[in-house]
Amino acid sequence: TTVDPAGLLAIAVTVAREAADTARSMRAEGVSGVTTKSTDTDVVTAADRAVERQVVAALGALRPGDTVLGEEYGGTDGDARVRWVVDPIDGTVNYLYGLPQYAVSLAAEVDGVAVAAVVRNAATGDEWTATLGGGAFRGKKRLAASAQTDLAQALVATGFGYDAKRRAHQAEVLTRLITRVRDIRRFGAASLDLCLAAEGGVDAYFEKGLNPWDHAAGGLIAAEAGLVVGGLDGRPAGLDMLVAAPPAIFGPLADLLSEFDAAGGP
Ligand code: IPD
Incomplete structure (x- = not known):
């Protein structure tokens, strides 16, 4: 299996798009399964869990042997060179309120270094990607930081x-x-x-x-x-x-x- 950043990014994008579709369609049906985690304001929903399970299953099918670290279910065992780091719904409170600022976040690390990344706003479909040394993009547009100096x-x-x-x-x-x-x-x-x-x-x-x-x-x-x-x-x-x-x-x-x-x- 490849550890080439471009190959890992292609997989990340495919998996994140499917995950974002699930998050958005679950939101359209209303929020369910709301429980709290570390404190009373730290919420998790059925969608957080379902999306993470979907991402883990999809990665398991495409990249058997890699490990995954996820927000809801923690890490999987193994000593693979590639580890996927996933937040199934980042911005869960926005998701809860229907504010269009929640995302699927997925990174591939090789030997502990992030080499490919996708963040997809599940409400709007906006998508940002990057590979190590290959630049950052929103869709096809290459990104640059602000030129602010003050x-x-x-x-x-x-x-x-x-x-x-x-x-x-x-x-x-x-x-x-x-x-x-x-x-x-x-x-x-x-x-x-x-x-x-x-x-x-x-x-x-x-x-x-x-x-x-x-x-x-x-x-x-x-x-x-x-x-x-x-x-x-x-x-x-x-x-x-x-x-x-x-x-x-x-x-x-x-x-x-x-x-x-x-x-x-x-
Ligand atoms: C949270 C969001 C929030 C940040 C918190 C995170 P979650 O993630 O990213 O903006 O301020 O530190 O925990 O819980 O929505 O996945």
């Missing part, structure tokens, strides 16, 4: 975790950041936030406490569009913080977040 003029997207203590900390950071940037946006799906940043729809994005399925695909798409994607103080992008910003404002934004201790707290 943090004070930057439109910055962010998101919040579901834990109340963490949210309080995130709110404190925002209280300080809001006077230092053009404005803040909170759309409700990390993968789509990263795709927006990749096409210059916002200048930058940051969030603390993301899980791999939230940023594996969107992170590659943003990086391939020319954004710097990383953590604070030279750490890799991940759990404590992910910042995605054009090269000229990554440093200033990361420094401010570091000063506000955005990666600290709960």
